[in-house]
Amino acid sequence: EELISGVRATLALKVYGEDLDKLEELSAQLKGVVGAVPGVADLSAEANKGKPQMVIKVDRQAAARYGLNADDILAIVQAGIGGESVSTLIEGTRRFEIAVRLPEEFRNSPSAIAAIPIRTSEGAIVPFAQVAKIELAEGYTFVRREALQRYAVLQMDVQGRDVDSFVKDANAAIQAKVKMPTGYWVEWGGAFENQQRAMERLGIIVPLTIGLIFILLYTAFNSVRHATLIIANVPFAIIGGIVGLFITGQYLSVPSAIGFIAVFGVAMLNGIVLVSFLNDQRKHGLSIRDAVRQGAALRLRPVLMTASVAILGLVPMLISTGVGAETQRPLATVVIGGLITSTLLTLLLLPLIYEWSESRAEARQRTRDAAEEAAELPPATPLPQPTQETP
Numbered sequence: 001e002e003l004i005s006g007v008r009a010t011l012a013l014k015v016y017g018e019d020l021d022k023l024e025e026l027s028a029q030l031k032g033v034v035g036a037v038p039g040v041a042d043l044s045a046e047a048n049k050g051k052p053q054m055v056i057k058v059d060r061q062a063a064a065r066y067g068l069n070a071d072d073i074l075a076i077v078q079a080g081i082g083g084e085s086v087s088t089l090i091e092g093t094r095r096f097e098i099a100v101r102l103p104e105e106f107r108n109s110p111s112a113i114a115a116i117p118i119r120t121s122e123g124a125i126v127p128f129a130q131v132a133k134i135e136l137a138e139g140y141t142f143v144r145r146e147a148l149q150r151y152a153v154l155q156m157d158v159q160g161r162d163v164d165s166f167v168k169d170a171n172a173a174i175q176a177k178v179k180m181p182t183g184y185w186v187e188w189g190g191a192f193e194n195q196q197r198a199m200e201r202l203g204i205i206v207p208l209t210i211g212l213i214f215i216l217l218y219t220a221f222n223s224v225r226h227a228t229l230i231i232a233n234v235p236f237a238i239i240g241g242i243v244g245l246f247i248t249g250q251y252l253s254v255p256s257a258i259g260f261i262a263v264f265g266v267a268m269l270n271g272i273v274l275v276s277f278l279n280d281q282r283k284h285g286l287s288i289r290d291a292v293r294q295g296a297a298l299r300l301r302p303v304l305m306t307a308s309v310a311i312l313g314l315v316p317m318l319i320s321t322g323v324g325a326e327t328q329r330p331l332a333t334v335v336i337g338g339l340i341t342s343t344l345l346t347l348l349l350l351p352l353i354y355e356w357s358e359s360r361a362e363a364r365q366r367t368r369d370a371a372e373e374a375a376e377l378p379p380a381t382p383l384p385q386p387t388q389e390t391p
Contacts, residue, residue: 010156010157010158010163010190011155011156011157011158011163011166011167011188011189011190011192012153012154012155012156012188012189012190013030013034013153013154013156013170013186013187013188013189014146014151014152014153014186014187014188014189015027015030015151015152015153015154015184015185015186016146016149016150016151016184016185016186016187017149017150017151017181017183017184017185018149018150018183020140020143020150020152022181022184023150023151023152023184024049024152026152026178026180026184027045027152027153027154028045029177029178030154030174030178030186031043031045031154033170033173033174033177033178034154034156034170034173034174036173037166037169037170037173038160038161038169039158039159039160039161039166040156040157040158040166040170041156041157041158041159042155042156042157043154043155043156044154044155044156045152045153045154045155046152046153046155049138049139049140049141051138051139051140051141052136052137052138052139053136053137053138053139054110054113054134054135054136055134055135055136055137055139056077056113056132056133056134057132057133057135058070058073058074058131058132059130059131059132059133062130062131063131063132066120066121066124066126066130066131067120067121067122068118068120068121068131072118073118073128073131073132076116076118076128079100079101080101080102080106080107080116081101081102081107081113082101083099083100083101084099084100084101085097085098085099086098086099086100102116110134110135110136113128113134114127114128114129114134115127115128115129116128118130118131153189161251162251162252162253163192163195163251163253164192164195167188167192174186194254195253195254198254198257199254199257202257202261206261209261210231210234210264213231213268214227214228214231217230217231217272221275221276221279225357225361226275226279229271229275229350229353229354229357230268230271230272230275231268231271232271232350232353233264233267233268233270233271233342233345233346233350234264234267234268236267236338236341236342236345236346236349237260237263237264237266237267237338237339237341237342238260238338239338239341239345240263240337240338240339240340240341240342241256241259241260241263241333241334241335241337241338242337243337243341244333244334244336244337244338245330245333245334245337247337248329248333250329250330250333253330255327255328255330255331256330256331256333256334258331259330259331259332259333259334259335259338260334260338262331262335263334263335263338263339263342264338266306266307266310266335266339266342267338267339267342267346269306270303270306270307270342270343270346271346271350273299273302273303273306274295274296274299274303274346274347274350274351274354275350275354277295277298277299278291278292278295278351278354281294281295282358288355288358288359288362289355292351292352292354292355293351295351296347296351299347300347303343303346303347304343307339307340307342307343310335310339311335311336311339311340314331314332314335314336315332315336317329317331317332318332318333318336
């Protein structure tokens with residue numbers, strides 16, 4: 001999370017702009033507005049201001065009267081107070097920079113700095129206080145930058161609701177109560193930023209993957225009907241995943257979305273196992289009803305074994321409470337819930353759908369064969385009609 005948004009909190013509200021004082025003012029306003037949104041927890045603004053600083057501002061008009069420019073004055077500040085490198089000492093392979101600056105008694109207080117003599121272009125000597133203003137003020141400990149812009153951060157967590165709906169409510173409250181000046185704007189980071197980016201990618205990848213799997217199933221079974229039957233296990237898994245999240249009080253997140261992808265694969269694998277075996281039973285001469293009954297009974301153990309291995313392997317993740325549990329629990333919840341419903345529906349509902357679809361297919365085939373046979377028969381010869389004599 002820190003790599004994604006630059007902060008350690010789950011959710012971060014970033015305020016972008018130029019002036020640091022204005023950013024701090026807007027952060028205080030936003031903190032009051034966001035703090036009133038239901039679900040916010042651990043809301044805090046960075047304690048950035050408060051570092052003591054000595055501020056030296058050049059009086060350009062006074063400097064111009066003495067024939068000085070700002071660079072001359074700032075060079076004295078840099079060299080005399082900060083220190084300036086003038087040479088390098090070489091001892092073997094080691095190098096040491098030699099810096100010079102004023103003695104400490106001439107730079108340890110504003111009054112001492114104000115008395116530093118400056119020589120003008122005409123050779124006169126004037127004190128530093130005549131060409132610059134020296135004052136003590138509170139400065140900023142650090143300045144955050146992103147995309148060549150300064151920004152301030154509000155950190156928070158969300159409890160009792162999903163992050164997406166919280167961000168929507170918070171944005172509505174910000175638009176209604178906070179007027180952002182020109183050149184200042186807000187963006188959300190942290191888990192919400194990661195979720196939005198991941199959901200956009202998954203919205204493309206998941207349908208594309210399911211489509212490719214459907215093509216592979218069609219080439220394997222050479223039947224759109226059978227491929228559709230196996231893809232029908234995807235809704236079976238979605239039902240269990242959603243119910244599992246609802247029962248445990250969790251929300252759709254990136255880990256849970258990844259869990260749905262994982263459970264889709266296992267669910268379709270169970271469908272492939274069952275449909276393939278039912279087709280084999282049909283090839284051995286069994287009727288549709290007998291193939292469904294015998295196939296569902298004989299494939300009960302393989303399907304249960306496939307689902308049980310995945311479920312038992314994820315139980316430790318489901319009950320975990322340590323570091324990383326917020327990522328492991330949603331994934332395990334979705335996979336376990338999806339496997340339970342997909343396994344039950346695969347064993348109970350999928351055979352019924354298979355029998356129904358195969359019966360309809362056979363009925364259509366019989367109707368088509370009867371129509372072809374009728375088209376191949378020669379037309380019937382009409383019987384001669386009796387004639388009636390005229391009296």
